[in-house]
Amino acid sequence: MRIEDEIDGHFRNEYHKGMINLIYTTNEIHFEFLSYLRKHSLTSQQYNVxxxxxxxxxxxxxxDFLRNRMLDKKSDMSRIIDRLYAQQLVDRVENxxxxxxxxxxxTQKGKDLLDKMxxxxxxxxxxxxxxxxEEAKELNRLLDKIRDKNETH
Known part of the structure; x- marks a missing residue:
């Protein structure tokens, strides 16, 4: 369905429409993915870790190693680890x-959970x-291009 029909909206231009469309679609996909993770009592950040x-x-x-590889760079990694540790899905050892x-x-419990998932x-x-x-490849190329801050337009 077209974004105009989904939100009954009007847009200043195609760039504005693209931004709204990207945000709306990302939110919709993320919500569906999160509802799947909730069945296993995990957040997307915990699953990522x-x-x-x-x-x-x-x-x-x-x-720090984990934080640098997270999809959400602003995640509170200590809190995520604390919750995973409380569920016995990870171990923590002082360096x-x-x-x-x-x-x-x-932990083995964490591996078993991922195996179930x-x-x-x-x-x-x-x-x-x-x-x-092919469309997925093109989508990936376009999303990479959007994030490329150095590219001239």
Whole structure:
């Protein structure tokens, strides 16, 4: 459905329409993804941390390492880790060389939860199911171009 019909809106120009369309579509997809994660009592940031830890082979990582790889760079990483730790999904160990730093690793319980959620990857792919693979490539190219602050227009 066209954005004009979705929100019954009018736009100053195609750039304005594109911005509203991008925000609206992102919010809609994110809401659907979050509702799936809630079934497993996780936030998107917690899920992201668990996937990062599993993806790096279970090797303990620092909070800064994880923060730099988060999708949401403004996440309160300490709070996210505290909640995952309380659920016994991650372990925290003081770094021997810098006691202020903590090394974070995924627990077996965390791995088991992600294994149960493997269909989450398929579900997230399905959120763009009405695009062909070529259209998805073009979407990725355009989104990368939008974020490229150095590109001249």
């Amino acid at each position: 668990l996937r990062l830890l599993r993806g790096y082979g279970g090797i303990p990582r620092s909070i 021997n060389s810098d006691r202020r730093q903590k090394e974070i690793s995924i 493997d269909d989450c990857e398929k579900h997230s792919d399905s959120l763009l199911k009405n695009l062909t693979e």
